[in-house]
Amino acid sequence: MSVLVGWCARLKHSHDTVAGWIALTTLLAMLTSLALNGAFSLLAGVWARPPILETGLMEKVATIGRIINATPAPQRAGIASAAVDKTFNVQWLLRHKDAYLPHINDPSFSNGQELLRDLLEMPDATIEAYEPGDWGDRHVERPYVLMLQLTDGSWLQFSVPTRKWGLDPFKRNLVVVVLALLSTLLVVLIATRHLAAPLERFAEGARRFGKDFRAPPIAVVGPHEIRQAILAFNAMQAQIQHFLNDRIQMLAAISHDLRAPLTRMRLRGEFIEDIEQQTKLFRDVDEMQTMVNSALDFFRDDARLELPTAFDLAELLLTVVDDFKDAGMDVGFVGPSRFVYGGRPIGIKRALVNLIDNAVKYGHDAGVELNAGSHWVEILVRDRGPGIAPELQEQVFAPFYRIEGSRNKHTGGVGLGLSAARATVLEHGGSLTLHNRRCGGLEVKVTLPLD
Numbered sequence: 001m002s003v004l005v006g007w008c009a010r011l012k013h014s015h016d017t018v019a020g021w022i023a024l025t026t027l028l029a030m031l032t033s034l035a036l037n038g039a040f041s042l043l044a045g046v047w048a049r050p051p052i053l054e055t056g057l058m059e060k061v062a063t064i065g066r067i068i069n070a071t072p073a074p075q076r077a078g079i080a081s082a083a084v085d086k087t088f089n090v091q092w093l094l095r096h097k098d099a100y101l102p103h104i105n106d107p108s109f110s111n112g113q114e115l116l117r118d119l120l121e122m123p124d125a126t127i128e129a130y131e132p133g134d135w136g137d138r139h140v141e142r143p144y145v146l147m148l149q150l151t152d153g154s155w156l157q158f159s160v161p162t163r164k165w166g167l168d169p170f171k172r173n174l175v176v177v178v179l180a181l182l183s184t185l186l187v188v189l190i191a192t193r194h195l196a197a198p199l200e201r202f203a204e205g206a207r208r209f210g211k212d213f214r215a216p217p218i219a220v221v222g223p224h225e226i227r228q229a230i231l232a233f234n235a236m237q238a239q240i241q242h243f244l245n246d247r248i249q250m251l252a253a254i255s256h257d258l259r260a261p262l263t264r265m266r267l268r269g270e271f272i273e274d275i276e277q278q279t280k281l282f283r284d285v286d287e288m289q290t291m292v293n294s295a296l297d298f299f300r301d302d303a304r305l306e307l308p309t310a311f312d313l314a315e316l317l318l319t320v321v322d323d324f325k326d327a328g329m330d331v332g333f334v335g336p337s338r339f340v341y342g343g344r345p346i347g348i349k350r351a352l353v354n355l356i357d358n359a360v361k362y363g364h365d366a367g368v369e370l371n372a373g374s375h376w377v378e379i380l381v382r383d384r385g386p387g388i389a390p391e392l393q394e395q396v397f398a399p400f401y402r403i404e405g406s407r408n409k410h411t412g413g414v415g416l417g418l419s420a421a422r423a424t425v426l427e428h429g430g431s432l433t434l435h436n437r438r439c440g441g442l443e444v445k446v447t448l449p450l451d
Helices: 002-014 018-043 057-069 073-082 107-120 169-211 224-257 259-269 275-299 313-326 345-362 417-427
Strands: 089-093 127-130 144-149 155-160 309-312 332-334 340-343 367-372 376-382 431-436 442-449
Touching (some): 018 169, 057 107, 057 144, 057 155, 169 224, 259 275, 340 345, 417 442
Antiparallel strands (some): 089 155, 309 340, 367 376, 376 442
């Protein structure tokens, strides 16, 4: 056994792989099952199938034997018949051959013979014992039999058709099967927990990175294959973080540097004598200034530095809707009065404000609906505007993209609202999609996962 345990330990440390753990789990389950079965046989054997000497049957036989031995011969058959119960049969016989016994009795019953002689207070009594195996295959009935010779030479036959004391073979086998199943289940639970824990940490780290690109790397633990997957994910996460930081810094710097030439253009426009041309130039400069400011706000989004926390999403939506109503814009709300969600409330609020603001600007009868499920929470923003052509419903998420017509620059937007909203939703592990309503208008669906 110690050699097997040592071999298992070397297998674990030298081949710490998923395949190795499966093989080790199978081996440990078999060894544990054998160990529990052996412990059951040793420790519970007396309870499950105690020796006949410890069942009280010998004392009962001795009592009946003393009574019948002291009774006159004519009454012995009746007393023997009255002593029959569910445990065993008793029969008084004048001659030994009337019992039709096999030729060989049980030689292992020597201890029982001495005990029974002491109980009978008959040190020279002849006692014979027979087991079912002594009868041979020719006999249909092969009971346990105990023969006791009385002082007058007659015999008492005690017989048990089947062994009634202790657990029967079916129950004993059932206990062994249950122990084997329990031991296997115990080993499997421990092994699967060992394998599942790093996988759960891996999944949790991936979800955390989906919500916060500044999330720390995942701890490298677990079997070899899982460690390799975690290392690859951590390397990918570091590359994405480096790329995002470089992109944010570069675009923010470009947007910042554009302010200087715009300021010079405005100053030089002051010297243009043509009022119409000057007005057009100032309008273009103002539009570019708005785009630059919006780009700076987008790339230097403070909400991205916000730490996730639990907040009341329903109350946040009601607050946003009330703000629009205070500004004279009628926005409806349907949903629960309270719903706790874990995320970045500033970023989500900014995204929802952009979506509702678009619904108010480009349509009418704007409304918000909150639906909560077991794994997802859904926010629907609807309006009765002209909608968006299906072929453009993905392009509108591109930065600075604006649709000509009803959704154009004259409404005051620069084409970053939907981009910023989708970026926030994606950072929370969710999705943002657009659909034209059958009865007219646009529906924006925000789906956020629930951890």
